[in-house]
Amino acid sequence: MTTYKAHCLILPFPGQGHINPMLQFAKRLQSKRVKITIALTKFFLKNMKELPTSVSIEAISDGYDDGGRDQAGSFVAYVTRFKEVGSDTLSQLIQKLENCGCPVNCIVYDPFLPWAVEVAKNFRLVSAAFFTQNCAVDNIYYHVHKGVIKLPPTQNDEEILIPGFSSTIEASDVPSFVISPEAERILEMLANQFSNLDKVDWVLINSFHELEKEVIDWMSKIYPIKTIGPTIPSIYLDKRLHDDKEYGLSIFKPMTNECLNWLNHQPISSVVYVSFGSLAKLEGDQMEELAWGLKNSNNNFLWVVRSTEESKLPKDFLEVLTPNFGLIFSKFVTFKFYLFNSSK
Structure with missing residues (x-):
């Protein structure tokens, strides 16, 4: 015992x-x-x-x-x-x-x-x-909580000086919750982490x-x-925990085999991985810009698009997409399988 x-x-x-x-x-x-x-x-x-x-x-x-x-x-x-x-x-x-x-x-x-x-x-x-999240992001929300960062930052603010940062950052570099007026209530919750x-x-x-x-x-x-x-x-990482190969807790059904099969058929260091997690929602024009940006990059890509976001994909984009060039998955893809695959 x-x-x-x-x-x-x-x-x-x-x-x-x-x-x-x-x-x-x-x-x-x-x-x-x-x-x-x-x-x-x-x-x-x-x-x-x-x-x-x-x-x-x-x-x-x-x-x-x-x-x-x-x-x-x-x-x-x-x-x-x-x-x-x-x-x-x-x-x-x-x-x-x-x-x-x-x-x-x-x-x-x-x-x-x-x-x-x-x-x-x-x-x-x-x-x-x-x-x-990392400490830099936490630090930004801390200074929002303290009122040091004025809301919302505007594009006219060329640079923002945040205590703790080694250099200034542009307003466009802060988390989107800080920039978007529509996210005011969510930002309030993020800032209240420090309450x-x-x-x-x-x-x-x-x-x-x-x-x-x-x-x-x-x-x-x-x-x-x-x-x-x-x-x-x-x-x-350090292999100190025996057989610790998986997170082992998921609300999604991973599409591991399908993704690995596709990745293993791609050239080494050729694939771009794109995922915005389980919460973020992109606007239609953002999805379109990202889609054509990936297509025009001439890089193979693996793009995880949740089923609730699929309708925002440009229809003509899907028509020109070939299986060997790009792969779009609507189900969960475990990032570590991509990270440690040589095709990335």
Whole structure:
């Protein structure tokens, strides 16, 4: 029987790109004899195509058990309801684990869900915020929160000086949520990641020091930052975790075999990989510009387009596309298979 040093409860935001890095971090903790429990929403669990066998999974509610974010109607409505219902169900889970003889010692949470800090404090638990993005992006949202960056930046602002950056950046280089007036409520949520960050014991960043030395050093003067990236399966990094080849948790059905078969028939270093994740939505004119840009680049490409975005593809573009030149997939493609394929 394994004797654990501690019990850590992991609370990710229910999105594939948020869960993957937190799961990889959890595997690292587990290798150090830390018991891991991951709390996922009921809707997310119902739609899982793959589940990890190495960690415990428990369900909480976001208030939308039947439809998740789509049922909420808007992103803001979703996170608002999640705060109300999630706080209660997370508290119930912590109490249940204690009653079962597996008390939680620490909560590692996604700062998209800042209310988790208050739950941790109520139970006198150690807490750590896990930022899934790099430190440069986190730093920009921090300065939006502090009012240092005026909103929205305009194209007339040729350069923006952000404390912690080694040089100025152009307004067009900041995240789109900062630039777009339509994203005001989402930006508010992103900035609010820092609303109670002074209460946490650690701030974990999915990056490594040498990649963003200046900005990490600057942020470390404000928060107790620990860099824990890159969070990818161990076999592609340091091979310290035996048989850690997969993320092992997915809401999508990966199209691994089809993609690998196509990639293996392409020349070495010839393929461009394009993906905007599971949340981003491009306008029709943006999709058209990207499509013809890929076509005119004369490079082979693998483009992941979600089924909900397929209607935005130019019809004449699909007509001229040949299988040997470009491949468009409407289902999930695991990035690591592309990254470690010689054709890329």
